[in-house]
Amino acid sequence: MIFSEQVICLVRAIPAGHVLTYGGVAAHLEKPRHARAVGYALNQLPFGTDVPWQRVVGKHGDQGKISLRSFSYSRDEQIARLKAEGLAFNPLQRFPLADYLWRPAPAEVAAILAEGTD
DNA sequence: GAGATGACGGGCT
């Protein structure tokens, strides 16, 4: 299973109402410096995919932020989806990561990746 | 195989 497949597999397992940062996804895959590669992997998702890509956000200190450099969906679209899942954004369109970060146990992550392998 | 690209992140200005 190549890196981008692991990324998609893990992102699909993020529960509604929770988020992961790009670097966080990479960290769970035991490759903490692969944040950019995570973004690259999500970029390959087709429009209308069932993968909850909106749950992967940028990290800005202790705040989560939707700051896309280029993306087919609009920034508002991602924020709207997250609000629908219960996230409360600041006026600055940011939110405290600590309140919504998904924290799966390493064993749980391993199990999720194992399922994806099939 | 070498150079360019990108849904990143941290540090410095």
Place this chain on the structure above:
DNA sequence: AAGCCCGCCATCT
């Protein structure tokens, strides 16, 4: 506080 720069890596050309 907002932006620029640079290092990071998987992929694409």
